[in-house]
Amino acid sequence: MFGDPLLSSLEPGATLDLVAYITQADLHGASLQTLWHSESCRCKGTFSAGGVVTLYGVQYLGTYGNSHHLMQLPGTVVVQRPPLDARSYLSFKEVFAGIGGMTQGVVLLGGHSTAVMDSSPLACDALRAQGTTVITGDISDSAARQSLHMIEAETRSLLGASLPGPGPFRGLCSGSVEGCTHLQSVLCLAWHAQASGLVLEGDPVVMQSPECTKLLREFSVKAGYHQTEVILDLAQQWPMHQVRYWAVLLPAHLPQLHLTAWSEAEKLRIIRDVIPEWPIWPHAIEQALQWTDTEKAAFASPSFGPTDRTLDQNKPAPPAHHSWGNAFRPCPCGCRSEPFTTEALLKTGLRGQGVPSALTQEMRFPHAEEIGLLAGLLPGHPLPGEPRAALCLACQITSPMQALWVFAHLKNWASAVHGGPSCRPQQVLHEYQSRLLNARQDQWITPSILAGGSIMLECPGGHVAVPVNGPTKVGDLLRAYKADLEPGLSLKLLHEGRALSPSAFLHPAPQGPKYSLVISAKRARREVLPEPPAQASQLPAADASSLCRTPSAIRTGQLDWSPAPALPEPCPELEPTREQPLQLPGPACTAPASNATPRGSFTASVAPLTQPTVPGPSAQVPLAQHFAQFGTSGCTDVAIWCGLWELVRSIPGASALILPPKIAGALLELGAADQLRLKHHPALALPEGMLVFVPFVHQEHWTLLVLSISNGSALAEVFDGVPGRNLVQAKQLSTLLCELAGRTLETVTECCTWPQRTQNDCGAILLAHAAGKLSGTNDPAQLQEAQAFIATFPPLPHCLLGRGGLSSEQEQALQKLLVSKGVPSANVAARLQQAVSKLGPGPIAEALHSRNPWQALKSAGSRPGTLFKWVQPDELEMHIEQRAQERFGTEVVFVSQGFRVICGDFNHDLSSLQQCAIWLQGWIEAQVSVIEAFQVSQEAWHQHGDHQPIPPCSSDLWYARFAKAVEQSPHQTADLSRPSSSSAPKQAANPAASALAYRLSLWQSIKTARGFRNGFPAWWSRRLVQLVGSPASLPLSVPAAPLAKLLYEDFRCNFRLEDWHLRRRMQILDAKYDKSLSQIYKDLREPAPEQVDSLQVRRDYAILAVAPSCDQVHLDSPLDRRGFSTWAVDGDPVRISSCDGDLCTLTAPASPTSSVLEQVQTLSSVADLFSEFKSLWAPRWQLHSTTTSYDWDRFLRFASAVLPCHRLVLPEITVEVWTRAVRRFKTRAARGPDGWARLDLLNMPPQRTQELLHFLAAVEA
Structure with a gap:
């Protein structure tokens, strides 16, 4: 079942998970409305009105009054639904991840993999090697679904699922039409996690079955999604047959996604286009993949299927099956604990293909990387170490190429809806295909590479052939050439304009291509001041023939013939440089006590440096000659770097590794694909027992990350003056650094000793936090010294600048909160700036991250010295009036002239008003008799028609019709409204018979009105106000129009009915407002539920x-x-x-x-x-009323024999504790079963109270 259960169908005490909208919140709890069934319920706890929450493990108490009631248990988890924005379609979570094929498509487009989940431990180990958060669990388990939702729950994420096929022969065939058993669990996760979208991939036979189609359609309608689907065949773009069904579900209130199938390539690709020759793997891997005698016999038998089991390189590859390589053994992923039986293989056939081994010339199964490349997976992707275990995962991978196509369309859709970069799906597809071919060429060892030969190079001076004897990498060739060149030159090897990585293998001729050797001067070469620097394109004088000669020797080293993953291409900004100490006009800047990693290198040195020699006076050059004056109000990276150096030098015994701020910035700016390649090659040495300071800036705000290294693990601390400002980036940076160093990241905690209270102070707070961490104390003088250091630091050239302040997300949250509390939208921006300048961004951020942000903000604004009013009195008054108008309606004032509304009476004929004609189309007034409506008598109507006489009145009938009443006249003002309504018919002067009859009946009712003592004529003769021209006594017949006007004006002066009502209402509201604002809020509260009467x-x-x-x-x-x-x-x-x-x-x-x-x-x-x-x-x-004493005795004997015996020790209840507990009862609390009331317990003598407590303690013992 997907969705939420119906509350009315639950038994009291049942626990459930549900999604609800908070309609109203107060001090005692909140009123909720379930989104799936639109049921109203009540739940205790602290909630914010107007939001949507997911409640995990809430208990259903039952129905009280007209509402269902829920209760939060100790294990209940409440998750607030984040807003839907552009980030919601960059964050991705995947279930049934396998080895992360769908995730790869998201990461390649710049997305972020938040978490993945799979039930196979083998797949989870491979996923952990990719550096993402992995959950091992079954999606049918609600606890596993909750764990996946709780990871980065502050951001709505896309949810993806690669649904496996069902059936007992999984891995032998494409599935069955029985339906996908896991689809309901995926839909349930998407609903409870309130995913920003759902991407499904699976077998078309399964996903297009009537059961799955109906399930998806019902979920889309109920959950508010619109569905787009497409079927993609990988063979149209890549040499492998893999037909998959893709469905994308997006919110229904957003535009429809246009997802089209890709076009077929002009030339159908075959295996030889992608893999010209089968690579060579290490001997142990080749032996593990080689066919066994049992497999050879089975593949040669026609009973198990075709006997041609060799992959034909001149055709596309057939679909890969999960059982390849493991049909005669248990599946390594855990889905099958026994080999396939002979009956099953004879029934469905034995699946499997092989390739000739280039090393042993025997038939073997394809390597997992070979199958992955044919499915569109980059070589070097993390896989299990055991070859056949890796093959079973690679054969069921979701093609990253298909995922790339789907998510490219999804990225364009998100760009049009929420803004952001877009892409061209066809161009992205072609670029990725080129990347696959380049990765295969750089990383795989082929027979031609193993045989050796000549590497064809194109140098600045001509062409040259470099002989090699075996597998040779680019780095080996460049090192051999660089040994013969002078310092200051940079070498690059290009292939068709692409710079090759040092770990890439070179292909000898004739199969190999022609490479280009590019020699250039380093950009960071030191030049003598004040001469202008040399251009990068100008090379030092050298003989062209020396640049084009064959190197003397190339050391290839010992190779294990295993593929080497490609490292990211070197970035010009991260190339190693040799920096010299700089002499300033004032005090000399000394080197720090410990040195950090040079930019671009992955090896760290923490050995203390020797004190550099200070140059003579000739080296002191005024700054004005060489540096531009940068007037800035923030803190630069140079100031942070020098400040941390000075801290480490000035504190005795302090030893720390300091990373330059630009290193952290470069790591954060790396793309997801580059980060993925770096994760699997630890190359950073973080020494044991030493602190690592990593200052970084994000969105012009400085944050300090401190890593503590011990016992192979790392503890990360984030120091920030604005809590939560850069916490996400700090977690990402700490994870990446630990993976580069081969360390395990234990925890990431955020600390804030000095909140930022002034503008442009984030750099000084960073230095103060670093001083506190090094010294172990938090002295206020540390912050003052840091502020003085930043203020007096010279304006050197810089690359990074931080000013501090709230993030855009924090500003939006604060603006939304202020608007909800009464601040006009036009004044919100100015009010936010005033609050930041008065309180500082630090205290505001702390308040926004608290459990009750509004109370925390008011508390921050009421401290001495920082008094600040978030909402002005006039704004609060307008807010209260607006709330009152929404509750009671807006007051409308009618004067004595113009339009008049008189409830309960119509002063015109029914045919003269358009409103009456409209009303008569739907219902007949209760005042219109049957004769007027149907022109027949009631007796004839009952005798000759199907209608029955109206039954006698009863309470049951009244309650049944009460909710359908359409009109109820205000009886309390009926007598007073008649005189005021008598002048309008006279003014109309309608000559119709019905109008004359109405005037006569109205005049008679005025004279006989019971609202006047002794009748209206008697009151008229002794009224208090008597206007000139009014008659002394009332006429017996219906008065004419002039006389009726005089009577009305005289009556209006005596009573002023409308003005009196309006004044009374305004007086009541003013009295409530003057007395207390709580009166207004009490009126705005929902009324208490009524008792059951029917x-x-x-x-x-x-x-x-x-x-x-x-x-x-x-x-x-x-x-x-x-x-x-x-x-x-x-x-x-x-x-x-x-x-x-x-x-x-x-x-x-x-x-x-x-x-x-x-x-x-x-x-x-x-x-x-x-x-x-x-x-x-x-x-x-009466559930246990029929239970006999024998049953109870049997239960007690079982409990005594099996259950452990423990003694419950309760603290003793004193008289004072008892009295305080009794006083907390309400004054009208009901008596207990013993008949004692609250006052009896309070007035009991202390001796008797103590005696009662001893008795109760004895009972408990």
């Missing part, structure tokens, strides 16, 4: 037979005729004239094919209500 019960009776006349039906049980009931046969309303047991007579004939008689029964009597509640609760209350 029940509506729905019953269904099966119709066993219908009489030939169709007016009598035979039911399966007698009818319940209590109260008032309405009846329907198969949804059509009917009436029952008589009933004799289970035989009913209908007033109108029913259909001969009728099957169900439906009853809606309304009960209001106390006896009926009690009977219904008793029938509902008696089975539960």
